[in-house]
Every structure is written in C-alpha cells, then in structure tokens.
Amino acid sequence: MAPSSSLSQGAQSTPRRVVVKLGTGVLTTGIGRLDPARIAGLCAQLARLRATGCEVIVVSSGAVGLGMGRLGLAKKPKEVTKKQACAAVGQSLLMETWQRGFDPHGLTVAQVLLTREDLRARDRFLSVKATLAQLVAYGTIPIINENDTVSAAEIEAMLKFGDNDTLGAMVAGLVEAQVLIILSTAPGLIDMKGTGQIVPVVERITAEIEAMAGGTTSETATGGMISKISAAKLATKSGCGVFIASGAEPDIVQRLLAGTGPGTFFVPSGLPLEARKRWLAFYQRPAGTIFVNECAVPVLRDQGRSLLAIGVTHAKGEFGPGAIVNIAGPDKRVFARGKSGYGSEEIPGIAEKRGDAVAALYPQRKRLEVVHRNDLVLL
Numbered sequence: 001m002a003p004s005s006s007l008s009q010g011a012q013s014t015p016r017r018v019v020v021k022l023g024t025g026v027l028t029t030g031i032g033r034l035d036p037a038r039i040a041g042l043c044a045q046l047a048r049l050r051a052t053g054c055e056v057i058v059v060s061s062g063a064v065g066l067g068m069g070r071l072g073l074a075k076k077p078k079e080v081t082k083k084q085a086c087a088a089v090g091q092s093l094l095m096e097t098w099q100r101g102f103d104p105h106g107l108t109v110a111q112v113l114l115t116r117e118d119l120r121a122r123d124r125f126l127s128v129k130a131t132l133a134q135l136v137a138y139g140t141i142p143i144i145n146e147n148d149t150v151s152a153a154e155i156e157a158m159l160k161f162g163d164n165d166t167l168g169a170m171v172a173g174l175v176e177a178q179v180l181i182i183l184s185t186a187p188g189l190i191d192m193k194g195t196g197q198i199v200p201v202v203e204r205i206t207a208e209i210e211a212m213a214g215g216t217t218s219e220t221a222t223g224g225m226i227s228k229i230s231a232a233k234l235a236t237k238s239g240c241g242v243f244i245a246s247g248a249e250p251d252i253v254q255r256l257l258a259g260t261g262p263g264t265f266f267v268p269s270g271l272p273l274e275a276r277k278r279w280l281a282f283y284q285r286p287a288g289t290i291f292v293n294e295c296a297v298p299v300l301r302d303q304g305r306s307l308l309a310i311g312v313t314h315a316k317g318e319f320g321p322g323a324i325v326n327i328a329g330p331d332k333r334v335f336a337r338g339k340s341g342y343g344s345e346e347i348p349g350i351a352e353k354r355g356d357a358v359a360a361l362y363p364q365r366k367r368l369e370v371v372h373r374n375d376l377v378l379l
C-alpha cells in the first residue's frame with residue numbers, strides 16, 4: 001500500500017513520488033551499444049515501485065550516446081552542433097528502448113524534453129508541472145531528457161542544464177519528489193582519502209564531501225561525481241532525499257529504498273531534528289549492530305536518553321566511528337538505529353565501562369556517548 005503522508009514528515013519508508021535519473025553508462029555497454037538485460041532489470045524494478053502506488057518519473061540520458069552508436073562515431077564529438085545531431089538521432093532510439101522495456105509490465109512511457117528556459121519562466125514551469133501530473137495520472141512513466149537539439153551553442157550557458165544530474169534535481173524539485181535516485185556506473189561517493197569505502201550517508205554537503213568527488217572519464221558520460229554532488233545539494237535543499245548508487249547492482253532501487261544500499265544517501269537539509277533522524281533511520285544500511293544490556297533498553301526507549309558505554313555489551317559487524325548501526329537488546333531484537341561515536345574495534349574496550357573509565361581512555365573526546373540522543377531514532 002502506498003503511504004499517504006510525506007516522507008519528510010518521517011512517517012514511513014516508502015516514498016510517494018520518486019525521480020530516478022539514469023546515466024548513459026548504466027543503459028549502454030560501450031559506445032552507443034544498449035545493454036538490454038540491464039534495461040529490462042531496471043524497468044522491472046521501476047514497475048515494481050510503481051505497483052506500490054509510488055509515482056515514478058525517469059530522467060534518462062543516453063540520446064547522445066545512442067546517436068553516436070547509430071552514426072558510427074567512436075568518439076564523442078567536440079562540436080556542439082554534432083552533439084545536438086547525435087541527440088536527435090539517439091532520442092527516438094532511447095524512447096523506443098524504454099517503451100520496449102516497460103511493455104512486459106503493461107506500462108506506457110511518455111517523452112518529455114526540457115530546456116532550462118522551460119523551468120525558469122513561471123508559466124512554462126507550471127505548464128510542465130501540470131503536464132507531468134497528468135501523465136502520471138494517466139498511469140504513464142514520464143521519461144525526461146534535456147532537449148539537447150535546441151540548447152544551442154551560443155546560448156548554451158543560459159539554456160542548457162549542462163548535465164542530466166542537474167536536470168534530475170530540478171525535476172525532483174518541480175514535482176516535489178521525496179526521493180531522487182541517481183544511478184550511474186559509480187557505486188556511490190567514495191571516501192578516497194579515508195576509508196576507501198562508499199560513504200553511506202551524508203548529512204551535510206561540506207567542502208570535504210565536495211573534495212571527494214572526481215571528474216568523469218568515460219567517452220559518453222557527462223557529469224561525473226562533481227555534478228552528482230551539486231545535484232544532491234540542489235535537491236536536498238528542496239527537502240528531497242538523494243541516493244547515488246550503481247545502476248548495475250541488482251534490485252538497486254528496492255534495496256536503496258529499504259535502506260540496505262549499497263550507495264550514498266544525502267539527507268534533506270533544513271528539517272526539524274525528528275524528521276532528520278527518521279531519514280537517517282530509514283535510508284541507509286546499518287554497518288553493524290551494537291548490543292545493549294537490559295538496563296539500557298528502557299533508558300533509550302522510554303527516557304529519551306543517549307546510549308552510554310555502561311549500557312553496551314558488545315558489537316557485531318565492522319564499522320568505523322560515525323557509522324550508522326542498529327541497536328539491539330539482550331533478546332537480539334533491533335529497536336533503534338543511530339550513529340555510533342565509536343568504531344567496532346573500540347567497543348570491546350569501552351563496553352560496560354563507566355564514564356570516568358571511558359574518559360580516561362579517550363581524554364581528547366568531548367562527547368563520550370556511544371550514540372548521542374540527537375543521532376538516535378527508535379524504530
């Protein structure tokens with residue numbers, strides 16, 4: 001059943017409206033060569049999401065890439081006019097591909113091509129919004145792309161979105177989506193300087209986060225991680241949660257929405273604490289579990305307090321400080337989720353220790369809580 005209230009109210013984990021942005025690299029195997037198995041898998045996932053009552057809007061790249069393939073070009077042309085011509089050739093192939101992918105699910109696609117100008121002028125913005133709403137009401141899956149053929153060179157800076165990541169974020173704002181899922185060949189935001197792993201959750205896009213993004217290297221791709229982060233910035237500002245994940249992962253859409261990843265989740269900004277905490281709880285993959293003793297359960301559940309070392313018995317899984325973890329009682333039942341102040345390797349050293357003993361072990365730390373109340377949500 002589809003939930004009725006907005007996710008930003010934090011009431012449930014199934015969003016009402018989702019924008020899914022797909023990069024050229026997800027839909028094709030090489031230059032201009034479609035990956036039918038991948039596309040069939042994605043259509044099945046989107047159809048399943050649609051069947052839950054969630055409205056699904058797709059932003060699809062691939063027109064230029066497919067056009068290149070059809071025209072036999074091995075390299076992406078530099079000249080804008082040539083790229084525009086490729087897009088004109090590829091766009092119809094792209095739509096044909098999507099329709100074929102959705103046919104087995106009885107779904108009809110609808111092509112919507114936009115320029116930046118279309119969203120800037122208020123009357124056009126409202127008209128696009130109304131048309132999208134009507135397309136969704138008709139039960140179709142709108143497939144949006146930039147109208148590359150008319151976004152001409154001289155006026156490029158003014159008219160072009162530049163990349164479909166930005167377009168995806170603007171569409172998410174336009175339709176007031178709760179979630180934007182950006183699928184590309186990148187598995188998520190990787191912390192190259194630190195853990196070398198996917199950053200599971202980003203609460204605020206800081207300069208440090210932006211520094212983790214590198215440019216794109218593929219022949220057909222446009223944006224790379226930099227444009228994805230700036231799209232995430234745009235979308236989270238309008239209250240939309242954003243996932244960046246690999247479209248090659250099986251069942252990725254359902255797994256992301258179930259909070260099991262893999263991928264990076266960007267929490268919408270400017271939310272009240274409770275709503276933000278719920279986002280934290282629903283949309284990420286807990287890296288492990290911290291088990292607490294009998295006394296700690298009511299303290300966390302009924303008294304609204306933080307989890308202290310004295311209440312912790314042990315941890316399962318490997319995680320670093322700052323990871324999202326499940327919190328379970330002695331009966332092994334998970335009843336809360338939160339951000340751990342300690343890594344899994346540190347837990348045995350502090351488990352069931354009093355505050356002064358923990359303070360002696362970590363004299364530099366200002367916050368000694370294992371999970372601070374502000375980072376903890378009951379499930």
Ligand code: GLU
Pocket residue numbers: 023024060061062063064065087145146148162163164165221222223
């Ligand atoms: N609109 C371009 C295309 O369909 C893609 C731009 C992008 O991927 O950012 O090929």
